[in-house]
Amino acid sequence: MTEQQTGHASAPGYHRLCRADEVREGQPLEATVEGLPPLAVYKVGDAYFVTDNLCTHGASLLTEGWQDGTVIECAFHGGSFDIRTGEPVGHPCTVPLRTYEARVEEDWIVISAPAAPNGSPQ
Template sequence: MSQDNWVDAIAVDELPSDDVKGVVVAGRDIAIYTVGDDIFATDNVCTHGQARLCDGFLDGHEIECPLHQGKFDVRNGRPTCDPVTESLRSYPVRIEGQRVFLQID
């Protein structure tokens, strides 16, 4: 992956504290999570039920799908419980000034 594919996603102050926000970045539906002082990003659509994860419940580093209560680790997109078995795509995050950038290939 080229290191030049950083895309401006959102202002840091637009993100809710310890929660998730859905955004469209480079034509992709992305979920951006804040957990303490850390920011993570994954695809926003559950790999099991086609529900938007920004409508789910964030508990620490886990996002719960609002449709079937499957969970993913927001740090890497891996499923953490049934019924989900397929990982979400996760995106590297970089903060510059007060902007969040995602690396999109």
């Protein structure tokens, strides 16, 4: 897990999640940002993806599941999602995950996501 850290030039709504070299392909990493739900960071080749970390079906942490390329499978009931789009690709999941645009900035994984005061993304 990581602490909230502001993004490049302290731009509002940008958050550093973790160093890029902390994320291993096929091994999602949990990250936290104050005001956002728990996040999962994934690596596929040279690309990074970020989604909410809770399965929309059973509220289980996706970082405890299995990543196969661009698909994450929940350890609770075996439902799965495409980490690029958040779309469910395996039952029993039917509700998409929220995804966040991720990029590497100065060796950090950074997302843009303004947080609402109650902790829900805007």
